[in-house]
Amino acid sequence: DPHVRQRTREQKEPKGFDRRPTTSEGGASHTPPAAAVAPHAAPKLLARERSQVGGERRVSFGAGGRATGMGAGDGEAVASKEKGGGGGVERTSLDGVRDKNVMQLKKLNTALFPVRYNDKYYQDTIASKDFSKLAYYSDICVGAIACRLEKKEGGAVRVYIMTLGVLAPYRGLGIGTKLLNHVFDLCAKQNIAEIYLHVQTNNDDAISFYKKFGFEITETIHNYYKNITPPDCYVVTKFIGQAATKK
Numbered sequence: 001d002p003h004v005r006q007r008t009r010e011q012k013e014p015k016g017f018d019r020r021p022t023t024s025e026g027g028a029s030h031t032p033p034a035a036a037v038a039p040h041a042a043p044k045l046l047a048r049e050r051s052q053v054g055g056e057r058r059v060s061f062g063a064g065g066r067a068t069g070m071g072a073g074d075g076e077a078v079a080s081k082e083k084g085g086g087g088g089v090e091r092t093s094l095d096g097v098r099d100k101n102v103m104q105l106k107k108l109n110t111a112l113f114p115v116r117y118n119d120k121y122y123q124d125t126i127a128s129k130d131f132s133k134l135a136y137y138s139d140i141c142v143g144a145i146a147c148r149l150e151k152k153e154g155g156a157v158r159v160y161i162m163t164l165g166v167l168a169p170y171r172g173l174g175i176g177t178k179l180l181n182h183v184f185d186l187c188a189k190q191n192i193a194e195i196y197l198h199v200q201t202n203n204d205d206a207i208s209f210y211k212k213f214g215f216e217i218t219e220t221i222h223n224y225y226k227n228i229t230p231p232d233c234y235v236v237t238k239f240i241g242q243a244a245t246k247k
Contacts (some may be wrong), residue, residue: 092175094133094182097125097146104134104141112165121162124148130186131159135166135175142170145179158194159187180213187240196237201230214238 097105102122109117125132125146135143143166147159161183166176187195199206201220219235 091137092142092173092178093136094178095136096130097132097134097144099126101134102126105144105146108134108141108144108165108167109163111167113163117163121146124162128159131183133179133182135179137170137173137175142167143175143179145183147183152194156194157190157192158196159183159192161195161197177213184213184238184240193240194237195240196235198224198233199236200225200228201232201234207234207236210236210238 095101102125105122105125106117125148128147128149131145131147131149133145134141135145144163145161146163148162150158150160152158164176164179166179183195187193195215196218197210197215198221199210207217215236215238217234218237221233221235223231224233225231
């Protein structure tokens with residue numbers, strides 16, 4: 001979630017991280033059409049022998065997260081300002097998160113986030129079924145959205161975005177937008193009226209990013225984060241369809 005801004009640092013891509021697993025490994029068997037990556041990224045990430053992921057400053061766009069002890073309920077996201085180009089979206093495919101390919105998400109999180117997520121985070125991700133997706137660009141796992149389904153009083157279901165992340169060289173291609181739109185469409189089909197996440201109060205980029213998609217600040221929680229300043233967060237919520245009149 002776009003909450004905690006992260007320091008610039010060189011980070012190695014975990015072994016086995018970059019390629020979509022075969023069907024026998026638990027991943028989808030189809031391969032998206034080959035395509036060019038953003039020019040600055042192509043030399044780094046399309047060469048199998050090179051696993052350097054970055055050195056670029058990451059901008060967090062996310063779903064709330066505590067600086068210490070981040071667990072399943074304390075989401076975080078890393079994304080980038082989308083530049084509006086459609087080429088990346090057309091060359092991107094989404095795949096569900098399952099027991100057999102959850103390691104792809106774990107390796108992606110290692111590359112994106114400075115925390116280790118506990119087992120419950122991954123259990124909630126798998127349990128959300130179609131709401132959590134891995135994003136593949138030319139057969140490379142480059143991003144993901146992980147959600148948790150929650151039941152409110154009265155039985156209504158809402159979606160909490162735990163993490164949303166896209167590797168730095170693949171930002172600006174519309175991949176984060178595609179992941180979000182997938183969740184929006186699914187909520188509309190299943191009559192789920194509410195999606196929410198947490199954002200650190202000083203993370204203006206994250207707030208602007210989500211407002212672009214119709215999210216609004218609905219609550220402020222003081223002392224939500226630990227060991228970071230400011231420690232406060234906003235609850236950022238999007239109401240789907242008729243829910244906008246029921247706030």
